[in-house]
Amino acid sequence: MVALSSNSDTDKVLFEEIGCVRTIILNRPKQLNALSSAMISQLLELFLACEKDSNAKLVILKSTGRAFCAGGDVAAIARDVRQGNWKLGAQVFRKKFTVCYAVATxxxxxxxxxxxxxxxxxxxxxxxxxFRVATEKSVFAMPETALGLFPDVGASYFLSRLPGFFGEYLGLTGSLLDGTEMLACGLATHFVPSERLSSLEEALHNINSSDPTIISAIITEFSQVPKLKEKSPYNHLKIIDRCFSRRTIEEIMVALETEAANNKDDWISSAIQSLKKASPTSLRISLRSIRAGRLQGIGTCLIREFRMACHVLKGEFSKDFVEGCRAILLDKDRKPKWEPSKLELVTDDMVNHYFSKLNDEDWKDLQLPGRPSLPYAIAKL
Structure with a gap:
């Protein structure tokens, strides 16, 4: 195992070659492997290098510590925005979305x-x-609406393709899923107990194939199909579909309140509280984004999400992103003062603005690179 270089900043991503397998390792455990700008650049470099390496048949992505990756380093981006440098933060989003596109294609x-x-x-x-291998230690969430942001990194593509309206539920509430729930809804393709991961990796190192059928069969040898907890929201997909299929956030909340009056399930009341605490602007743009993603390819989703991210960082209609980072990540008082403060104050014209091209001659939309034919792209969601 080697770092990309001896520079202390670049040892946050490690790289390993064993036979025909290339392993990329996120190595910023104290920060829960949150992605810095430098890490994103290194990841893109490594993914593209492995793709060009004729000896590489398979890429494994994993991490050190108790987190796979807790997301982007949004606190650093918020600091740039507060200092009047929204374009610096936007360039991080540009690189991050480009990596996501490389993975997807x-x-x-x-x-x-x-x-x-x-x-x-x-x-x-x-x-x-x-392939996405979950374990009993896996915890998934897209918590962006609590930060004044929205589910990005192509989430409008993969959330909108989950069963029913489960993606709207996850994206709007930021609710947590365990590894079993990730497998059940399709976010994970396999569930392997963490004690068997080293054996799984050893078996993967011993193959000499890019055939997904062979790779899947090897992972399956170490896999289980664990049982969902009785109170898992995924066991109540009919209720989620009834509520989160509604046209507006207000209608979703009314539907949830009605269900709460008839069902004493904790997850329903938790969903209601999450929506009430989230940024009203974030809720509106997130719902529209996920609904748009149902009809769009991954590239189109990323280009649209990049426009949205730029508008969020510019803060023309709302500075909720900076305020959310302050309340949740910096001061940690968990009492953000959203502005606009209520859903009814977030107009359709304001929402439309987040989906429009930036009125800035010096700024370009996300321009995704041309890619080869895609035999493994976006399998099976």
């Missing part, structure tokens, strides 16, 4: 080992790939 199979926290950007690095 990768010409070689990728196995992501999700043994720990998988939030935000961590999902973008893995869910778009061919």
């Amino acid at each position: 990768y010409s070689k199979p990728q196995v992501s080992i999700l043994n720990g926290i998988v939030f935000g950007g961590g999902a973008g690095l893995s869910i778009h790939g061919r």
Whole structure:
């Protein structure tokens, strides 16, 4: 195992070659492997290098510590925005979305080992790939609406393709899923107990094939199909569909309140509280984004999400992103003062603005690179 260089900043991503397998390792455990700008650049470099390496048949993505990846380093981006440098933060999003597109259109199979926290950007690095291995330690969430942001990294693509309206539920509430729930809804392709991961990796190192059928069969040898907890929201998909299929956030909340009056399930009241605490602007743009993603390809989703991210960082209609980072990540008082403060104050014209091209001659939309034919792209969601 080697770092890309001896520079202390670049040892946050490690790289390993064993036979025909290339392993990329996120190595920022104290920060739960949150992605810095330098790490994102290194990841893109490594993914593209492995793709060009004729000796590489399989790429494994994993991490050190108790998190796979807790997302992007949004606190650093918020600091740039507060200092008047929104374009610096936007360039980080540009690189991050480009990596997500590379993963989604990768010409070689990728196995992501999700043994720990998988939030935000961590999902973008893995869910778009061919194989996603969850464990009993996996915890998935897209918690962006609580930060004044929205589910990005192509989440409008993969959330909208989950069963029913489960993606709207996850994206709007930021609710946590365990590894069993990830497998059940399709975010994970396999569930392997963490004690068997080293044996799984050893078996993968011994193959000399890019055939996804062979790779899947090897992972399956170490896999289980664990039983969902009785109170898992995924066991109540009919209720979720009834509520989260509604046209507006207000209608979703009314439907949830009605269900809460008839059902004393904790997950319903938790969903209501999450929606009430989230940024009203974030809720509105997130719902529209996920609904748009149902009819769009991954590239179109990323280009649209990049526009949205730029508008969020510019803060023309709302500075909720900076306020959310302050309340949740910096001061940690968990009492953000959203502005606009209520859903009814977030107009359709304001929402439309987040989906429009930036009125800035010096700024370009996300321009995704041309990619080869895609035998493994976005398998089976």
